[in-house]
Ligand code: 5GP
């Protein structure tokens with residue numbers, strides 16, 4: 001998708017602070033970090049979101065790279081959050097599948113059962 005900003009980053013047409021890349025995925029610093037460590041992991045190929053018939057092996061690889069990025073960014077010990085927003089209610093703003101790696105601070109909202 002030529003008008004997709006993350007496709008352009010994946011192709012190197014738009015600059016980004018890349019922290020990891022291989023044939024399948026690219027990980028780069030979010031332009032507007034919400035926490036000290038805020039990295040986006042994307043497939044090179046365009047998928048709208050996690051429900052867009054993404055091959056399971058690619059989804060697994062995306063998660064594995066997210067965990068590796070967390071390790072290399074030094075937040076694996078203290079903890080972090082992986083997040084992917086989907087569609088309007090999910091408040092997705094870029095329509096190219098991406099996994100947020102968020103860490104280096106206590107997350108503002110605890111998801112799941114109350115303490
Ligand atoms: P979403 O809201 O779709 O889950 O997240 C999109 C994320 O992409 C946001 O956190 C936003 O800051 C980030 N973002 C949007 N445009 C760019 C860009 O051109 N470069 C980088 N590095 N991040 C971007």
Ligand code: ZN
Pocket residue numbers: 001004005006007008045046047095096
């Ligand atoms: Zn794209």
